[in-house]
Amino acid sequence: MTDEPLLRVSALSKFYGSRVGCENVSFDLWPGEVLAVVGESGSGKTTLLNCLSTRLLPSSGTASYRMRDGQFRELYRMSEAERRFLMRTDWGFVHQNPADGLRMTVSAGANVGERLMAVGDRHYGKIRATAVDWLSRVEIDEDRIDDEPRAFSGGMRQRLQIARNLVTGPRLVFMDEPTGGLDVSVQARLLDLLRGLVTDLGLAAIVVTHDLAVARLLSQRMMVMKDGRVVESGLTDRVLDDPRAPYTQLLVSSILQV
Amino acid sequence: MPTPLVVSDVAKSFTMHLRDGIKLPVVAGVSFSIRAGECAVLGGPSGAGKSSILKMLYGNYAVDEGQIIVQHADGLIDLATASPRTVLAVRRQTIGYVSQFLRTVPRVSALDVVAEPLVERGEDREAARGKARALLAQLNLPEKLWALPPATFSGGEQQRVNIARGFITHHPVLLLDEPTASLDARNRDVVIALIAEKKAAGVALLGIFHDHDVREAVADRIIDVTTFAAGKRAA
Amino acid sequence: MTAQSTDIATYNFAYLDEQTKRMIRRAILKGIAIPGYQVPFASREMPMPYGWGTGGVQVTASIIGPDDVLKVIDQGADDTTNAVSIRAFFRKVANVAVTTETAKASIIQTRHRIPEHPLKAGQVLVYQVPIPEPLRFLEPRETETRKMHALEEYGLMHVKLYEDIARHGRIATTYAYPVKVEGRYVMDPSPTPKFDNPKMHRSPALQLFGAGREKRIYAVPPFTDVVSLDFEDHPFEVQTFDQPCALCAAENVYLDEVILDDHGSHMFVCSDTDHCEKRRADGHRGHFAPETLAPGNMEPAQ
Numbered sequence: 155m156t157d158e159p160l161l162r163v164s165a166l167s168k169f170y171g172s173r174v175g176c177e178n179v180s181f182d183l184w185p186g187e188v189l190a191v192v193g194e195s196g197s198g199k200t201t202l203l204n205c206l207s208t209r210l211l212p213s214s215g216t217a218s219y220r221m222r223d224g225q226f227r228e229l230y231r232m233s234e235a236e237r238r239f240l241m242r243t244d245w246g247f248v249h250q251n252p253a254d255g256l257r258m259t260v261s262a263g264a265n266v267g268e269r270l271m272a273v274g275d276r277h278y279g280k281i282r283a284t285a286v287d288w289l290s291r292v293e294i295d296e297d298r299i300d301d302e303p304r305a306f307s308g309g310m311r312q313r314l315q316i317a318r319n320l321v322t323g324p325r326l327v328f329m330d331e332p333t334g335g336l337d338v339s340v341q342a343r344l345l346d347l348l349r350g351l352v353t354d355l356g357l358a359a360i361v362v363t364h365d366l367a368v369a370r371l372l373s374q375r376m377m378v379m380k381d382g383r384v385v386e387s388g389l390t391d392r393v394l395d396d397p398r399a400p401y402t403q404l405l406v407s408s409i410l411q412v
Numbered sequence: 413m414p415t416p417l418v419v420s421d422v423a424k425s426f427t428m429h430l431r432d433g434i435k436l437p438v439v440a441g442v443s444f445s446i447r448a449g450e451c452a453v454l455g456g457p458s459g460a461g462k463s464s465i466l467k468m469l470y471g472n473y474a475v476d477e478g479q480i481i482v483q484h485a486d487g488l489i490d491l492a493t494a495s496p497r498t499v500l501a502v503r504r505q506t507i508g509y510v511s512q513f514l515r516t517v518p519r520v521s522a523l524d525v526v527a528e529p530l531v532e533r534g535e536d537r538e539a540a541r542g543k544a545r546a547l548l549a550q551l552n553l554p555e556k557l558w559a560l561p562p563a564t565f566s567g568g569e570q571q572r573v574n575i576a577r578g579f580i581t582h583h584p585v586l587l588l589d590e591p592t593a594s595l596d597a598r599n600r601d602v603v604i605a606l607i608a609e610k611k612a613a614g615v616a617l618l619g620i621f622h623d624h625d626v627r628e629a630v631a632d633r634i635i636d637v638t639t640f641a642a643g644k645r646a647a
Numbered sequence: 648m649t650a651q652s653t654d655i656a657t658y659n660f661a662y663l664d665e666q667t668k669r670m671i672r673r674a675i676l677k678g679i680a681i682p683g684y685q686v687p688f689a690s691r692e693m694p695m696p697y698g699w700g701t702g703g704v705q706v707t708a709s710i711i712g713p714d715d716v717l718k719v720i721d722q723g724a725d726d727t728t729n730a731v732s733i734r735a736f737f738r739k740v741a742n743v744a745v746t747t748e749t750a751k752a753s754i755i756q757t758r759h760r761i762p763e764h765p766l767k768a769g770q771v772l773v774y775q776v777p778i779p780e781p782l783r784f785l786e787p788r789e790t791e792t793r794k795m796h797a798l799e800e801y802g803l804m805h806v807k808l809y810e811d812i813a814r815h816g817r818i819a820t821t822y823a824y825p826v827k828v829e830g831r832y833v834m835d836p837s838p839t840p841k842f843d844n845p846k847m848h849r850s851p852a853l854q855l856f857g858a859g860r861e862k863r864i865y866a867v868p869p870f871t872d873v874v875s876l877d878f879e880d881h882p883f884e885v886q887t888f889d890q891p892c893a894l895c896a897a898e899n900v901y902l903d904e905v906i907l908d909d910h911g912s913h914m915f916v917c918s919d920t921d922h923c924e925k926r927r928a929d930g931h932r933g934h935f936a937p938e939t940l941a942p943g944n945m946e947p948a949q
Contacts, residue, residue: 257785268803268806272800277878282809374496392473396426396473
């Protein structure tokens, strides 16, 4: 644990014309920390995620990231080449729909190996061995390595997407509803896997979800968004057990008890 | 004796925004301190705010006013105003918590649930499992259950897993929220022994025990929560 | 300007108007300046369908002069429809000399082969290119592939080769085998067999590539590094043939399979017809050459 955050976000806003995407969002994220961003659809959480991951440029505000050399770099002042390099080495992005994050027509092994080849690995045997290792870490049988993700179930695709993202040892992973659209039993397995990987690898993560149970299980900190603004933030269990903002109370009281 | 935890003038209320913003006062003017090596017990009828006080001390409930000063990493921290990151660090190093109920995680075995707090603190996984085995054995949890996820355990079994998880680490301050509620006499005695061990090791303990016998056995003093009733000061 | 006086239409020299030729020459110059980079150009309608070499024809038309000698090959052969038609086209619209001899040509327009006879300085090889974008099959978005070229993000190219090895145990791509030009741009060498890839490397001739339908021109200037992509443990290799040309006994050349009858008998002969004829004129004989076999005694090779 270092004393400096990995990501510093200050007064970030994104407007679509006169409409607010997200407004005046500020927070720090430290290495190894998982931050959940919750809110209903349209609350601006995905806009925020896209701005942070530089898939979208904000209208105003800053975000600086501590590079591996310890220097902070202003994300929105980086060249596109630098941002894209960051995206495929030091960062990961797990999409809700695995088809958005995978190459559906190349094999599972190549999906995992692509980032390695992108950073210059040119040894087939080593790339394949790494792919085998990562498939096993996300609980995909080695004998599926040459199958295309098209032949995989939803849960397997999501696990493959995670392996593809983590193979270069990123320090920060963005996740957009990582368990959305999966069966409950498949969700549980995926969450457990994510929890283990995040702890083992010391990953920092920003997880966008509308599912408070996912937030509780994965994150230590939480931000609640409504209409583009952060209405409450704090420790995840504090926000869920003692919600203070009216909207958070509504959210928490809306959870179905099993 | 050092005093690792000092609570002064803490107040807490709930504002129910979904019910026209009515304000439910819980406690006010909460002031006490706990010395190392002592076990204080919060006393008072249910609804007096015992659990809420414990949760504020753990950072689980927000604090409206007052201070909760804890000795943490060679300094003093006010938990009432500390940042989430600081609260997490305090939980990791300084304040432990044994809740009433076990919040289970799918697919994680009872043994790993117990060992996890140590692993999170950087201890070797096998060494942590060794300590977890010893504790589970001490708490008489049948060995055949150790490899199973506790979600399907009985209340008493879950609670024993929970206790083992709470006692496995060495926190200078330990909060206990009715750890013996659904235990039989034999296991209650084990918990009493565990608490005595912690006391001997210089841990400051603060607990809620409804069971009269346990309270008698462990309490060095009782803190009467009714004196912190929120209505009192206002009246 | 050489306007032919005939009864019917007269063409501007080499068919294209002068402004178009200047535009294409600018694209060619830019391509030469940035080896392997695909330069967009305003491809014109040509009097032949797309897929028949409209890109190559426009490049040839823009660089050809009255003193040039043109050779046109289609898969190595001078005598196939496409080659004959394009040769006839330039004879008609530019009145240039044509040849089938590699050594005598100043411009060689080719569809999918590089002649066996080594090219020399001063010669220009014009490739007809159907799909110029090597990344296309893995990344269909043109906006994205252009960005990948700009940022030199070529990991995807190795994904394709990885897939080959995973599926076939070796790199099974045998034509349009991707190359890296001058250490920078990844380029599709057009659907030439990978056998020809090494000939592109540091070739003394200028190599120009025209894709008419896709409106792209790119170039490899003389003596430019052209390296075929591969893996450390699966290095690039060219095809080898276990028998020589059936007609001229040439080895280490690219061979075509020719089916002889309805029973599946076949023989392997030089794909480069000019090369084959030259060798036979020099007295080389393969085991299936007509001169070797007595008439009526033709036995198919097995």
